[in-house]
Amino acid sequence: MKRREFNNLLALGLLASSLPVAIAACQSDSTSEAGSEAEGGFIPLGSVADLDAQGSLANENLQGKNLAVIRDPNAPEALIAVSAVCTHAGCTVTWNGDQNLFACPCHASNFKPDGTVDSGPARQPLAIFEAKVEGDQVLVKV
Numbered sequence: 001m002k003r004r005e006f007n008n009l010l011a012l013g014l015l016a017s018s019l020p021v022a023i024a025a026c027q028s029d030s031t032s033e034a035g036s037e038a039e040g041g042f043i044p045l046g047s048v049a050d051l052d053a054q055g056s057l058a059n060e061n062l063q064g065k066n067l068a069v070i071r072d073p074n075a076p077e078a079l080i081a082v083s084a085v086c087t088h089a090g091c092t093v094t095w096n097g098d099q100n101l102f103a104c105p106c107h108a109s110n111f112k113p114d115g116t117v118d119s120g121p122a123r124q125p126l127a128i129f130e131a132k133v134e135g136d137q138v139l140v141k142v
Contacts, residue, residue, distance in 0.1 A: 042132065042139035045069055045081075051138050056095035058084055063142045066092060069131050073100050073113055081131035081140045082115040088122035102126065 046057040051069065058068045066085050072078040082102065084092050091106035101118055102111040110118040115126035130141040 040141065042130075042134070042141045045131075045138045045140045048133055048136050048138060051079075055097040057138055058094075060084070060092065062140065065129075065142045067129060067140055067142070068093070068095055068102065069138055069140060070095050070097075070113060079131040079133065079138065080113055080115075081129040082111070083127035083129070085126070086122055087117075087124035087126065088120070093126070 043062060045059055045062060045067065046069075051057050051071065056068055056070045058066075060066045066083060067081055068084040069079055069081045072080050084094075084102070086093050086104040086106065086109055088104065088109050089106050091104050093102040093104045093109075093111060095101075096103045099110075100113055102113075102115075104110070104122065107121050109120055109122035111122070111126050112118050115128050117123060117125055132139050
């Protein structure tokens with residue numbers, strides 16, 4: 001092997017070994033996009049005042065999740081957090097406080113507050129997430 005070929009292979013090896021470091025340096029921190037992560041993996045979704053005024057809180061991209069949070073109609077001090085993605089066709093469900101249902105606008109599926117199916121065509125329940133109030137903030141664990 002000639003010296004020039006050896007030096008070319010050595011340079012290629014050094015370049016390839018530094019590639020993972022360069023890629024890691026270019027990636028963004030997912031928690032900085034969604035707000036600071038609280039202790040225990042909980043992330044702020046909004047304020048308690050907004051939850052009470054609007055009846056629900058929603059975020060379409062909280063660490064890559066589309067979530068909705070409501071107060072439990074049977075225990076108002078408790079929160080329920082669900083995936084806001086309909087399990088039938090992937091449309092975004094919205095909270096209808098008058099009917100106590102998450103309603104899908106695409107194909108009329110309805111889900112109970114706990115995420116279970118009330119009426120189809122959806123057959124699978126909405127995914128559930130842990131939620132809590134801390135101070136004046138609603139926190140969700142995704």
